[in-house]
Amino acid sequence: MDRELSATTKQANKRRRYWQIGIALAVLVFAVLGFRTLITPSISHEVLRTAVVERGPVVATISASGVVVPEQELVITSPIQARIEQVLLKAGEHVKPGDQILLLDRAFTQLAYDKLKDEQQLNQHKSVQLRLNLRKTLNNLASQLAIKQLKVKSLQAQLEDEKYLLKIGGTTQESVKQAELNLKIAQQELTEIQHDMATERELLKADEQELGYTLAMQGRSIEELQRKMEQAEVRATHKGVITWVKNETGSTVNAGDVIARLADLSSYKIKATISDTYADQLKVGSSATVRINEIDLQGTISSVEPTVTNGIVTFYVALQDKAHQLLRPSLRADVYVNTASRSDVLRVKNGPYFTNYSGQHVFVVQGDAAIKKEVTVGVSNVDFVELENGVQPGDVIVISDMKEYEHVQKLKIK
Structure with missing residues (x-):
C-alpha cells in the first residue's frame, strides 16, 4: 500500500523540477542565440567604406564629359584655288605674327x-x-x-x-x-x-x-x-601654336578650304558633351565645376549648340581661371553642371552604395554591427549625398557597395 510522501521529499522534488526547467530554458536560450549568431550575416571591416554624417551644403549636379580646348582658335583658309608649293612650319610649332606657315602657288x-x-x-x-x-x-x-x-x-x-x-x-x-x-x-x-x-x-x-x-x-x-596673292604667303596673324596644317605639298586646295589652324594657348575653355536627356537642364549662365586630376575649376556655361548629334548635346564652359597651369589642349576633364543647391543640410560622402542602390535606407554602424535604417535621400553630386531624415550628425554610414545585403536588417562587422 502506497504511503504519502513527506513534506521534505515533496520540497526536494519541486526544487529538482525547477532546476530541470531552468536548465532546459537556458539550453533553449543559448540554442536560439547560437542559431541567430549562425544565421546573422557578417562582413569584414576591411572591405567596408564608411563616412560620417555632417552638416553642410550640397549642390546637385549632372555629369558630362569634357575636353580642354583653346579659347581662341584661328582657322586659316586658302584665299585662292592653288597648289600647295611649300610647307614651312609643322603642327606643334610656336609662331608669332608675320611668321610664314606655307606658300601657295599663285600663278x-x-x-x-x-x-x-x-x-x-x-x-x-x-x-x-x-x-x-x-x-x-x-x-x-x-x-x-x-x-x-x-x-x-x-x-x-x-x-x-x-x-x-x-x-x-x-x-x-x-x-x-x-x-x-x-x-x-x-x-x-x-x-x-x-x-x-x-x-x-x-x-x-x-x-x-x-x-x-x-x-x-x-x-x-x-x-x-x-590681297589674295599676298595671303598666298600664308602667315600667322596672332601669337600661338599651330595645331594643324595641311602638309601635302603639291596638292590642290580650293578657295575657302581650311589649310591651317592656329591656337592661342594663353587661355582655354571646356568643350563638353552630355546625353540629350539632360538638354533641358543646360542653361547659358549656369555654374559648372570642371575636375582635372582631382583639382576643381569653376566656370559657367557660355553656349549650347542647338543641334543634337547621335543623342549627344555639346556645350561650352567658360572658366574663371582660363590660364590655370593644369590646362592643356585635348586634356580630358569631368564636368559637373549645377542644377540645384542646398545650403545647410545633413550630408554624407558619396560612394558606391548610393551609385548602385536607389532605395530609401542606409546602414548605420553601431559598435560591431551595421543596422539598416530608413532615410530619405535628397539631392546629390559626385562628392556628397543629402540625407533628409533618419540619421543624426556624427552617425557613421556605410558607403561601400551593399547591393547583396539589401534584404538584411543587420550585419555583423568582423
Whole structure:
C-alpha cells in the first residue's frame, strides 16, 4: 500500500523540477542565440567604406564629359584655288605674327590679276577717247552755233529792212512775212543746236559715270586679287601654336578650304558633351565645376549648340581661371553642371552604395554591427549625398557597395 510522501521529499522534488526547467530554458536560450549568431550575416571591416554624417551644403549636379580646348582658335583658309608649293612650319610649332606657315602657288591668280589690270587700262583709254570725241562734237556744234547766230542776226536785219520798205511802199506784205518766216526757222535751228550741245554733254556725263563704275569695280577686284596673292604667303596673324596644317605639298586646295589652324594657348575653355536627356537642364549662365586630376575649376556655361548629334548635346564652359597651369589642349576633364543647391543640410560622402542602390535606407554602424535604417535621400553630386531624415550628425554610414545585403536588417562587422 502506497504511503504519502513527506513534506521534505515533496520540497526536494519541486526544487529538482525547477532546476530541470531552468536548465532546459537556458539550453533553449543559448540554442536560439547560437542559431541567430549562425544565421546573422557578417562582413569584414576591411572591405567596408564608411563616412560620417555632417552638416553642410550640397549642390546637385549632372555629369558630362569634357575636353580642354583653346579659347581662341584661328582657322586659316586658302584665299585662292592653288597648289600647295611649300610647307614651312609643322603642327606643334610656336609662331608669332608675320611668321610664314606655307606658300601657295599663285600663278593662276597672277594671270587673272594681269588681265584685270589690262582691262582697267583699256577702260581708262576709253574714258580719254570719250572726252576727245565729245570735244570734237562740241567744237563742230559750237561752229554751227556761231554760224546760226550770225544768220539770225542777218535775218533780223533783213526783216527790219523789209518792214521799212513796206512802210515807204518799196515792198509787199508777202516779202515781210517771208522774212519773218526765215527768221523763225533760223532761230529754231539755233535752239536745236543749243539742245544738241546740252545733250552731248549729258551723254558724256552718263558714259563717264558708267566707265567710272566699271573702273571702280575693277579697282576693287584688283585690290582683292592683290590681297589674295599676298595671303598666298600664308602667315600667322596672332601669337600661338599651330595645331594643324595641311602638309601635302603639291596638292590642290580650293578657295575657302581650311589649310591651317592656329591656337592661342594663353587661355582655354571646356568643350563638353552630355546625353540629350539632360538638354533641358543646360542653361547659358549656369555654374559648372570642371575636375582635372582631382583639382576643381569653376566656370559657367557660355553656349549650347542647338543641334543634337547621335543623342549627344555639346556645350561650352567658360572658366574663371582660363590660364590655370593644369590646362592643356585635348586634356580630358569631368564636368559637373549645377542644377540645384542646398545650403545647410545633413550630408554624407558619396560612394558606391548610393551609385548602385536607389532605395530609401542606409546602414548605420553601431559598435560591431551595421543596422539598416530608413532615410530619405535628397539631392546629390559626385562628392556628397543629402540625407533628409533618419540619421543624426556624427552617425557613421556605410558607403561601400551593399547591393547583396539589401534584404538584411543587420550585419555583423568582423
